Amino acid sequence: MQAVAQKNITIGLMGQPNTGKSTLFNGLTGSRQHVGNWAGKTVEQKQGEFTYNNTTYNIVDLPGTYSLAANSEEELITRNYVYSSKSDAIVVMIDASQLERSMYLLSDFIGVRVPLVVVPTMIDVAEKNGKKIDYKKLEQRLGVPVVPIVATQKDGISRFLSRLEAATSHKKYIETNFITQKYHESFGTDFDKVIAALPKSGIGNYSSQWIAAKLFEGDDNIKTLAKEKSDQSSWKTVESILDSYSDGAIIGANCKYEWIDHVLANAVQAPPKTRQKKSGFDRIAIHPIWGKPLAVVLVLLGFIVSIIVALIAKVITEVVTTLAAQAGVALLAAGTAPFLVSLIVEALVPGLLMVMYMVAFVSGVSFVFGFMEDVGYMARVAYVFDNLMSKLGLHGKSVMPFLMSFGCTIGGVSGARVIDSSRQRLITIATSWAVPCAGTWGVVGLMSSLFFGVNAVWVIISLFAVAILHMKFTSWFFERGLPQQEGEAGLIMELPPYHKPNWKTIFNYVWSRIKGVASKALSVIMVVAIVIWLLSYTSTGNIENSAIYAVGKFLEPVGSIFGLSWQLVIAFIVSAMGKEAALGAIAVLFGAGTGVSSLAGTLVTSSVAINQTGLEAALLSAVQAPQALAFIFAFFFNVPCMAAVAASASESQSYKWTLKVAAYYFITALILAGVVYRIALLIF
Amino acid sequence: MDSLSQQKEDKSYEVKKLNGTPRFISRITSIGLSIGTVVEVVQNKRKSPLLIYARDTMIAISKKEAANILVEEV
Numbered sequence: 001m002q003a004v005a006q007k008n009i010t011i012g013l014m015g016q017p018n019t020g021k022s023t024l025f026n027g028l029t030g031s032r033q034h035v036g037n038w039a040g041k042t043v044e045q046k047q048g049e050f051t052y053n054n055t056t057y058n059i060v061d062l063p064g065t066y067s068l069a070a071n072s073e074e075e076l077i078t079r080n081y082v083y084s085s086k087s088d089a090i091v092v093m094i095d096a097s098q099l100e101r102s103m104y105l106l107s108d109f110i111g112v113r114v115p116l117v118v119v120p121t122m123i124d125v126a127e128k129n130g131k132k133i134d135y136k137k138l139e140q141r142l143g144v145p146v147v148p149i150v151a152t153q154k155d156g157i158s159r160f161l162s163r164l165e166a167a168t169s170h171k172k173y174i175e176t177n178f179i180t181q182k183y184h185e186s187f188g189t190d191f192d193k194v195i196a197a198l199p200k201s202g203i204g205n206y207s208s209q210w211i212a213a214k215l216f217e218g219d220d221n222i223k224t225l226a227k228e229k230s231d232q233s234s235w236k237t238v239e240s241i242l243d244s245y246s247d248g249a250i251i252g253a254n255c256k257y258e259w260i261d262h263v264l265a266n267a268v269q270a271p272p273k274t275r276q277k278k279s280g281f282d283r284i285a286i287h288p289i290w291g292k293p294l295a296v297v298l299v300l301l302g303f304i305v306s307i308i309v310a311l312i313a314k315v316i317t318e319v320v321t322t323l324a325a326q327a328g329v330a331l332l333a334a335g336t337a338p339f340l341v342s343l344i345v346e347a348l349v350p351g352l353l354m355v356m357y358m359v360a361f362v363s364g365v366s367f368v369f370g371f372m373e374d375v376g377y378m379a380r381v382a383y384v385f386d387n388l389m390s391k392l393g394l395h396g397k398s399v400m401p402f403l404m405s406f407g408c409t410i411g412g413v414s415g416a417r418v419i420d421s422s423r424q425r426l427i428t429i430a431t432s433w434a435v436p437c438a439g440t441w442g443v444v445g446l447m448s449s450l451f452f453g454v455n456a457v458w459v460i461i462s463l464f465a466v467a468i469l470h471m472k473f474t475s476w477f478f479e480r481g482l483p484q485q486e487g488e489a490g491l492i493m494e495l496p497p498y499h500k501p502n503w504k505t506i507f508n509y510v511w512s513r514i515k516g517v518a519s520k521a522l523s524v525i526m527v528v529a530i531v532i533w534l535l536s537y538t539s540t541g542n543i544e545n546s547a548i549y550a551v552g553k554f555l556e557p558v559g560s561i562f563g564l565s566w567q568l569v570i571a572f573i574v575s576a577m578g579k580e581a582a583l584g585a586i587a588v589l590f591g592a593g594t595g596v597s598s599l600a601g602t603l604v605t606s607s608v609a610i611n612q613t614g615l616e617a618a619l620l621s622a623v624q625a626p627q628a629l630a631f632i633f634a635f636f637f638n639v640p641c642m643a644a645v646a647a648s649a650s651e652s653q654s655y656k657w658t659l660k661v662a663a664y665y666f667i668t669a670l671i672l673a674g675v676v677y678r679i680a681l682l683i684f
Numbered sequence: 685m686d687s688l689s690q691q692k693e694d695k696s697y698e699v700k701k702l703n704g705t706p707r708f709i710s711r712i713t714s715i716g717l718s719i720g721t722v723v724e725v726v727q728n729k730r731k732s733p734l735l736i737y738a739r740d741t742m743i744a745i746s747k748k749e750a751a752n753i754l755v756e757e758v
Contacts, residue, residue: 067714071707098740101716218706249706253713254720278726288729383744386733390746490746491733492711497742 007055009168011117012081015093016102017064017420018376018496020121024093024149025061026508027157035512037653038077043422044653052161060087064420068108070221073422079221082112083204089115089168096126096133096148099268100260106142107256110179111210113202115171116144117164123150125497130271137267143175178262180209182255187216187248190241197234198226213255216248279498285377286495291384298372299403306364306411313360317353324349338539347533348526355521358410358643359514365404365411366513370506372400373418376498386491393475395419396491398428405435409644413651414513423479429648430478430661433640434470436463439580444632446583450616451628459629463636466672470637477664517650524646528577536574543589548574562670563630563677565623572631576639576666584610590618626680634673639665688723689734689750696724697755704752712753715743722758 015021025033029048038045046061062081063074070076082090092109095102099120109116118138126133139146145167150156183191194215198208203225214222215238223242227235242248284290328345332338372378382396389396397419405412412432419425436444444463448456538545551573552559552566559569567589575582592615619628639645639662649658685700699721702709716739717723726742727735733746745753 067710069710069714071711101739101741104714104716217710219710220706249709249713250702250719253709253718256713257718257720286727286735288727288732379744383733383735386744386746387731490749491744492715492746492749493744494715495735495742495744 008058009055009089010058010060010087011168012060012062012085012087012090013093014062014078014090014105015064015121016066016095016105018494019064019093019095019102021061021064021093022509023502023505024119024121025059026505028057028161029059031508031511033508033512035516041073041077041422043073043077053165055165057164065105067105068112069219074420076221082109082114083206085114085205087114088171089117091117091119093119093121095122096120097122097129097131099126099133099264100257103260103263104256106174107179107259110174110176110259111207111213113173113205113207115168116174117167118142118144118146119160120146120148121150123148125499132269134267138263141175141263141267144172145170176207176209179255179259182258183209183213183216186251186255187245190245191216194238194241197230197238199229203229213252215242216245217252218242218249282380282498285380286383288384291380295381295384295399296403298377299400302365302368302372303404303407303411305368306361307407309364309367310357310361313353313357317357320349320353339537342537343530343533347529351526351529354529354643355518355525358521358525358646359518361408361410362414362517362647363510363514365414366417366510367506369400369415369418370509371501374501374506374509376496378418379493379495382491382493383495390490392431392472393479394428394431395421395424398424398431401428401432402435405432405437407438409433409435409437409640410647413644413647414517416651417513426652426657427475427478429651430664431471431475433644433648433661433665434467434474434637436467436636437579437640439578439582439641440636442580442583443575443586443635446616447619447628447632450619451623451625459632463633466633467636470668470672474664478661517647520650521643521646524649525642528642528645532574532577562634562674563627563680564634564673565627567622568627568631568634572634572638572669575635576642576662578641578643579635579638580641582635586619587611587615590615590622592618625684626677629680630673630677633676634669637665637669637672639669685754685756687751688725688736688745688753688755689728689747691725691728691755691757693725693728696722696758698722698758699753700756701754702752703754704749708749708752712745712749716741717743717753723755 013021013025025046025048029050032050033046033048036045036047037043043063047058048061049056049058051057060081062078065075065078068075068079068082070079090109092106093102094106106116106118120133120135120138123133135146135148145163147160147163147167149160191212194212195208198211200208202208203211206222211222211226215226226238230238245251278286284294287294324345328341331341331344369378372381378397378400381400384396385399386396389398392398398416400418401412401415404415409432412435413429416425416428416432419428444460445456448459452459532548535548535551536543536546543549548570549566552570555569556566559565564572567586571582571586571589574585587610592611623631645658645662648661649655652658688697688699691697699717699719702712702717702719704712721738723736723738725734726737733744734750736743736745
């Protein structure tokens with residue numbers, strides 16, 4: 001057999017947000033995608049590949065951006081890619097239904113020495129709106145291949161591919177004459193003076209003309225770069241020229257829009273501009289009052305959907321747990337060492353089941369949020385909640401993950417994916433840990449009513465009040481460590497028109513989330529489950545023979561500062577594994593729970609038989625009211641659970657950052673407990 | 685010239701001037717608002733960002749940012 005000649009082509013995929021970039025990326029690469037991180041960044045890097053006519057295409061999906069400015073980490077990544085790109089072509093997508101606006105990104109490529117292929121999308125929408133576009137004319141004026149695509153059409157992709165191959169072999173840069181003339185008209189000889197001071201051959205893929213235009217626009221990043229690479233004596237002249245153009249950014253933008261008008265003149269026929277009427281749904285969705293309850297109801301529905309998906313996992317969990325218990329008994333009867341049986345039944349099997357449950361839940365959450373994002377609803381939520389969330393230093397969209405967190409923190413953390421800015425996403429994840437999940441209320445409900453009767457209401461109210469302050473502080477605390485810029489900026493966001501869900505995009509999204517979370521969950525949950533098991537295993541079932549008892553006893557003097565006895569210290573430590581099952585652990589610690597030989601068992605299987613009245617009596621006799629209050633606060637603000645830790649590690653792609661957040665919660669919970677304890681001592 | 689943040693719903697205005705840092709100018713122009721752009725105010729309610737329609741799309745802008753956009757009615 002004759003070997004087929006293989007060619008490799010690398011393409012960078014770029015476009016403004018909402019131009020259908022992910023639809024095209026998924027359509028081209030299907031399941032052949034891999035997700036990583038940009039070197040040293042928390043921004044996700046997606047790559048994919050496909051083969052067509054014996055040519056392998058590697059596609060780099062670049063973060064969506066409105067221009068080649070560097071106003072956020074995402075935009076900076078995109079620009080750095082353009083700066084040093086060795087790709088065969090950069091595909092710039094433009095929205096045919098909003099050409100004027102979406103060509104702005106293209107206008108920023110004038111003077112960049114990277115071969116371009118321009119891909120108009122949303123052609124069907126443009127046609128529906130009565131627009132007639134002459135793509136041949138566009139191609140002539142741009143000087144680079146223009147390859148329209150209807151991604152929603154069945155043969156759209158294959159027709160596109162047949163033209164892409166030829167287009168990538170052209171290696172043409174975008175035409176520069178018109179805009180150069182405009183820059184000269186606007187900046188006069190100053191434009192040439194600045195160019196003369198710059199390296200003749202430009203810097204990287206940037207031509208000296210492109211750099212000059214960016215300097216006039218006041219781009220600090222480019223200024224630093226140009227200063228470094230230019231002759232220092234002539235740089236002084238440049239700075240004095242630039243100082244006299246305080247409105248350079250506006251002039252530059254005008255030049256670009258004039259260029260767009262020039263390119264589009266007689267190439268587009270459009271009916272007189274009419275804005276589309278608000279649909280009935282949108283009337284409510286963007287309503288300043290009704291938009292909020294609508295979002296809450298939709299999140300609730302989303303939570304129910306996720307729970308239903310997770311229920312399937314729950315059923316499997318129950319069956320497997322029962323089987324594992326029977327297998328354990330059989331193994332013991334066959335003479336297997338008890339610690340080995342305990343390890344399998346109380347750490348390994350429950351750990352694996354928890355991973356499975358978590359993956360099922362995350363896939364449900366991702367589906368719901370992915371759907372809302374895809375059809376265009378999430379942007380409305382961001383708009384309606386902007387005022388409220390900006391008080392916490394957060395984006396309006398963060399309200400969705402927060403609401404989800406009341407159900408389950410994993411949902412909140414995974415849902416943070418809908419936030420476009422990585423910086424805002426990280427702050428949202430860190431802050432959502434402070435939102436009490438459903439599992440919190442078992443312990444908090446029991447202890448507050450047991451110790452404070454009707455006054456438990458005040459305990460709950462103060463917990464919420466402190467939670468709000470906590471979130472405010474947390475968002476400030478974690479904002480500091482992240483690259484600045486976006487924080488001070490107010491909302492400027494497009495509300496894209498609603499469109500039909502693209503199932504392929506949504507399911508690709510869900511699948512990539514599942515892959516991301518499963519591997520992290522497996523390592524985090526298994527490690528924690530085994531460590532806690534090791535610490536708490538005893539052959540007799542008596543907690544006082546375990547290593548964790550020694551730890552608790554050893555830490556008791558420290559714990560007493562925060563109002564925590566040794567049982568409560570241990571309960572606090574292990575509740576970082578999971579809040580839902582912490583009640584079982586407390587029961588075991590106070591001698592009112594039986595059924596397992598290790599604390600790990602109680603935490604992951606929830607199979608402890610709790611003697612309710614015994615537990616209440618034991619708690620009342622061993623714990624004072626101030627201690628109870630201190631523990632309630634410590635527990636409430638502790639690390640939510642190991643699955644939330646795993647989900648955060650998966651979303652942030654950084655164990656280091658996740659551990660920092662975990663340590664922060666652990667320490668602040670203790671401090672809060674200490675403060676509450678001291679205050680309570682004065683009251684009671 | 686008045687700031688866009690105080691304008692009435694369902695009326696159209698032309699952008700005359702943009703104030704603010706180069707960063708703000710860069711963000712606002714790249715999303716579609718430059719000198720001469722005609723915008724229609726879709727929704728302008730107290731305590732929520734402004735909704736406008738410009739260059740074939742709907743854009744939400746916080747009141748603070750919209751105050752830096754000076755317009756005249758057309």
